[in-house]
Amino acid sequence: MKYRERIKGNMRNVVVIGKNKKTDQLIDVFKDRREYGYHFMKQFCPSDPFFDIYKTFVYIVENNIDEIYCSVSELKNNQITEFINFADNNLKTLKFIPDNKNIFSKKLTFEYYDYIPILSLRDIPLHNPLNSALKRGFDIVFSLIVVVGILSWLAPIIALIIRLETKGPIYFRQKRNGIDNKEFYCYKFRSMAPNEHADSLMAVKNDMRTTKVGKFIRRTSIDELPQFYNVLFGNMSVVGPRPHMVKHTNEFANKVDKYMLRHFVKPGITGLAQVRGYRGEIETDIDILNRTKFDIFYIENWSLIHGSQNNCANSPECNFWREKGILKLKFHQKGTHS
Numbered sequence: 001m002k003y004r005e006r007i008k009g010n011m012r013n014v015v016v017i018g019k020n021k022k023t024d025q026l027i028d029v030f031k032d033r034r035e036y037g038y039h040f041m042k043q044f045c046p047s048d049p050f051f052d053i054y055k056t057f058v059y060i061v062e063n064n065i066d067e068i069y070c071s072v073s074e075l076k077n078n079q080i081t082e083f084i085n086f087a088d089n090n091l092k093t094l095k096f097i098p099d100n101k102n103i104f105s106k107k108l109t110f111e112y113y114d115y116i117p118i119l120s121l122r123d124i125p126l127h128n129p130l131n132s133a134l135k136r137g138f139d140i141v142f143s144l145i146v147v148v149g150i151l152s153w154l155a156p157i158i159a160l161i162i163r164l165e166t167k168g169p170i171y172f173r174q175k176r177n178g179i180d181n182k183e184f185y186c187y188k189f190r191s192m193a194p195n196e197h198a199d200s201l202m203a204v205k206n207d208m209r210t211t212k213v214g215k216f217i218r219r220t221s222i223d224e225l226p227q228f229y230n231v232l233f234g235n236m237s238v239v240g241p242r243p244h245m246v247k248h249t250n251e252f253a254n255k256v257d258k259y260m261l262r263h264f265v266k267p268g269i270t271g272l273a274q275v276r277g278y279r280g281e282i283e284t285d286i287d288i289l290n291r292t293k294f295d296i297f298y299i300e301n302w303s304l305i306h307g308s309q310n311n312c313a314n315s316p317e318c319n320f321w322r323e324k325g326i327l328k329l330k331f332h333q334k335g336t337h338s
Contacts, residue, residue, distance in 0.1 A: 011039050012093075013064055017056070017083070018071025019045040022097050022116060026069060029114050036113070041065060046074045053079060057086050067093040069118070088122075088258045091181055095120050125302045126265045134304055139238050143231040151225055158189050158222065165213050168194045171226055175199070176243035181263045184235040186243055187226040191218050199245060204281050227269045240268025241295035242279075256288055262295045265302075272298040 014030060016023050023043065030040035041063060044056050060068065070083055087094035096119040109120045125131050159170040172190040175183045191214030192198070192207070203210065203218070210218065217223040230236035236243070241262040244252065252259045273279070273294040282288050 011037050012066040013039050013041050014067045014069060015041050015056075015060060015065050016043045016069045016071075017046065018074040018097065019043065019047065020071060020074065023069075023071050026097060026113065026116050026118075029116060033114070038067075046079065053082055057090075060086075060092065061090060065092065067095060069095050069097060071097045085257070089253065089260050091260045091263055093120070094122070122261075122300070124264050124299060126299070131302070131304065135237065135302075136234075139231050142238050143228040146225065146228045147232065151228065154222075154225070158217065161213050162190055162211075165211055166193055172198070175246050176267070177246060177249040177263060178235050178243060179263060179266045181249075181260065182235075183246060184230070186236070187229055189217055189223040189226060190214070191223045199247065202245070202248065202281065224269055231269065235266065237266040237268045239271060239298075240266050241271050241298070242274065242291075243267035248282075252288055252292075255285075256292055258296060259288075259292050261299065262292060265299050271295060 016027055027040055027043060029036070030038045042059065045051060046053075059065070068083065068087060070080070072080065075083070083094060086092070098117055098119050109123045111118055111120070126135060162170055169190055172188045172192070173185045174188075176186040178184045191211060192203070192209040193211055195209050197209075214223070227236055228238075231238055271294070273291040276290075276294055278287060278291045278294065282291075
């Protein structure tokens, strides 16, 4: 909040759930302290006989609400759970105006808006402007080294080999989902013959569409090198959750609980899930569940010192996740993916 106060930008649309002295004071802060960067949109009262939590969700989605502020004293436990699940699966920031109830979350952070205490459900280190700037600086330097030191001479060679084997473009570009679920074009060296299913079917083992050159550059991950251009453009990072094609993002969002949390940060060329062996074809549901688990762990535990947190997979927290199965398939969606 201090960052938005200084910069006076990055306005966030907010709603308040609850009607009491504290919520009224918070709304006054939003209205009177516009330099904080918050745009108050609407207040919902759970004690109102016409209150419908699902209509509230519809309003939040349709009006591009960024942050939800809930008065804990006015919500039942099951309503708090519904707000948590809705926020996680729709990429919304959820914060609580506390009372004497307990909210169980290992990542709660505490701050003051003027004199009003606020609890944040989830702490994302890369939402800190300093952390974000440091990571962006690393991305720029590292990607420039790769582009100038490797791609400057390797790209023409790969381009020639690809063109000698098959006709078509040298680079393959595909729409993928990035930070805040915004779509962007992800670049790769083309490893398949041009086909109409490129944006709907993921590559599989012994895929007939893969060219001879494509098999080699996919096996050695050379096909991924053009994504350093994406890093320079600012829509990817060197390390982060791997971006998925739009079709699969929509499928997994409806199938895997908390999948959308991956989009709180920029996608990466590599990530913790890939380091732990979850890369390539998604063959079973457990593959995407584990990828999501490690991606969320990375997002919540990123630090400058530990970088990509490659060693965190053996930590007690990750072992707990494995044992308790904190991620699950949504009950209303069953079966395997394409």
